[in-house]
Amino acid sequence: MATRQQELDRIEKSTKDNAQSIQTQQLLLEENSNHVKNLQIQMAEICTQLREMKKLMLHNNRGNDQRLVRLGRLDFPKFNGEDVEGWLYKCDHFFSMDKTRSNLKAYFAVVNLEGPALQWHQGFMSSQNRVIEDIVWEDYARSILNRFSTRLSENPIEDLKNLQQTGTLQDYCEAFDALLNKVQLCESYAAGLFIAGLKPEIRCLVKIFKPQTIRDVISMAKQQEVVYSTLFGSKDVRKLNPIPMNKIGANDEEEESTPEEVINVQEMTMDPQIPIHVINGVPSFNTMRVIGTI
Known part of the structure; x- marks a missing residue:
């Protein structure tokens, strides 16, 4: 009996020791788990800091290093008071x-x-x-x-409406662009203002096609300018000088003219042409409407 009782005491003591050991291991596991969680939090903070540092470095490189490289390739515009x-x-x-x-x-x-x-x-x-x-x-x-600035106008839109072509088409385009750069207009409205300022002989032809963009308006205006100058450009036509009444019936010697005054009428004859104003139905100083019946 004594031996069996000792064996039971030894087993009980061993069981208690194991229970204490298990509790100790659980405490260690909990402490390790807390350490792991703290390490995870620290790692997340470190990753966040690294990302912020990366963004800052990229921003600095974009704002400084890359800018200095581009400055070596691009010339900053000089300014001496003009334009x-x-x-x-x-x-x-x-x-x-x-x-x-x-x-x-x-x-x-x-x-x-x-x-x-x-x-x-x-x-x-x-x-x-x-x-x-x-x-x-x-x-x-x-x-x-x-x-x-040499542009004293305070209302560029009004200047655009009042702008009229008085010289070449190129000069008109440059003046129009200078005013258009100071305002913000839709392209169709700007095209209408450009057409309104053209010379009458060019404007009436461009309006027929109803262009809606500045590019189309300028292209058509240039074409019509060439066509108009070709059809109605300056021609070297010599004028007949009137003969005074007191020289009518005079002798042949008095009626003789210098070779420069002799005009060959055949050289002045021209083939009949139909003006483009007549074709388009636009009245002009050199067109005439005739009403007739057949």
């Missing part, structure tokens, strides 16, 4: 291609000023209580535009 509107347009296009930061736009523009433009800039900066990096490019562009 300020065209210069500002080139600057905006350059900034868009170069992805220049806003606080550096005016800084880069100043380096490319020359002559009167550079003198104006020096006076402009002396009246400012800021450094060039703090000046907004839009404000700087408005200031330099007000100083050097």
Whole structure:
């Protein structure tokens, strides 16, 4: 009996020791699980920081390193006080291609000023209580535009409506483009304004085709200008000088004329032509309507 009781005590003690060991292992497992969770959280934070650093590095490279590479290949437009509107347009296009930061736009523009433009800039900066990096490019562009712009018109739409072709078609196109760049109009409306300003002999022919784009209007106007100049261009027609009444019936010696005054009527004869005004039904100073019956 004593031996069996000792065996039972030994088994009970071993069971208690195993239970304590199991509890200890469970506590260790819980601690390890907490450590693993903490490590996962730290890894997630590290990954987030790495992504932010990558984005920042890409932004810096795009804003600085790549920009410097492009500056070596692209020439920033110079400005000496002439055609300020065209210069500002080139600057905006350059900034868009170069992805220049806003606080550096005016800084880069100043380096490319020359002559009167550079003198104006020096006076402009002396009246400012800021450094060039703090000046907004839009404000700087408005200031330099007000100083050097030669376009005094305040209503470009009204000027477009009143614009009329008085010289060549090329001069009219250049004047129209200069005003059109200052407004935003739909293309069909701009095409109508362009047609309205053409010379009558070109306008009436272009309107027949009803073009809706500036490209088509200019192309048709050029074609009609060539056609009109071909049909009704300047011709070298010699005029007959009237004979005074006191010389009628005079002798042959008095009636003789110099060779330069002799006109060959046969050389002046022309084949009959039908003007294009008649074909199109457009009244003109050299057309005549005749009503008749057969």
